[in-house]
Amino acid sequence: VPVRSDTFPATFDMTxxxxxxxxxxxxxxxxxxxxxxxxxxxxxxxxxxxxLLAGQIIFDGWEGGPYGASVVGALLSPGNHSLELRYxxxxxxxxxxxxxxxxxxxxxxxxxx
Numbered sequence: 305v306p307v308r309s310d311t312f313p314a315t316f317d318m319t320x321x322x323x324x325x326x327x328x329x330x331x332x333x334x335x336x337x338x339x340x341x342x343x344x345x346x347x348x349x350x351x352x353x354x355x356l357l358a359g360q361i362i363f364d365g366w367e368g369g370p371y372g373a374s375v376v377g378a379l380l381s382p383g384n385h386s387l388e389l390r391y392x393x394x395x396x397x398x399x400x401x402x403x404x405x406x407x408x409x410x411x412x413x414x415x416x417x
Contacts, residue, residue, distance in 0.1 A: 314331075314407070314410065314413045315405060315406040315407065316403075316404060317348070317402070317403075318402065318403055318404070319400050319401070320393060320400060320401045320402065320403065321400060321401070325392070325393050325401070326390075326391060326392040326393070327390075328388060328390050328391075329388070329405070330386070330387065330388050330389075331386075331387045331388075331389075331413050332384050332386060332387065332413075333380065333384065333385045333386075333387050333407075333412045333413060334383070334384050334385075334412055335380045335381065335382045335383060335385070336382065338382060340379050340380060340381050340382070341379070341380055341382075341409075341412070342377055342379050342380075343377060343378055343380055343407060343408070343409070344375055344376070344377045344407065345362070345363065345375070345376050345377070345378075345405070345406075345407050346373065346374075346375050346404070346405065346406040346407070346408070347363055347365065347373070347375075347376070347389070347405055348371060348372065348373040348374075348402065348403065348404035348405075349365055349371065349372065349391060349402075349404075350369070350370055350371035350372070350393065350401050350402050350403070351368035351369060351393050351394050351401065352365055352366040352367060352368050352392045353365045353366070353389065353390065353391045353392075353403065354366050354389075354390040355376065355387070355388070355389055355390075356386075356387070356388040356389075356390070357378055357380075357386070357387055358385050358386055359386065362376050362378055366390075366392075371402045373404070387413075389405055391403050
């Protein structure tokens with residue numbers, strides 16, 4: 305059960321407090337035209353993150369650890385595709401947590417929450 309609902313910008317790089325927390329951000333991707341399009345997703349996380357595209361895991365960085373950035377890509381058919389970013393941070397003595405997300409091209413995101 306969500307304890308809070310918020311809206312994220314389409315792309316973000318956030319430093320969060322040093323507390324245990326988690327969120328799920330959902331969005332919809334729209335590929336226009338008649339041809340498939342290659343989409344790149346840039347994910348940065350401390351401690352863990354997972355990215356799902358149309359319900360399938362395309363990035364699994366759920367094991368925790370210091371901030372690191374990764375790039376994953378997918379060839380998408382025309383139309384709408386669901387996107388879900390899951391993130392968690394375990395508070396430690398090491399300081400604040402950080403999470404970032406970007407997509408290229410940026411015009412494929414329809415909305416984020």
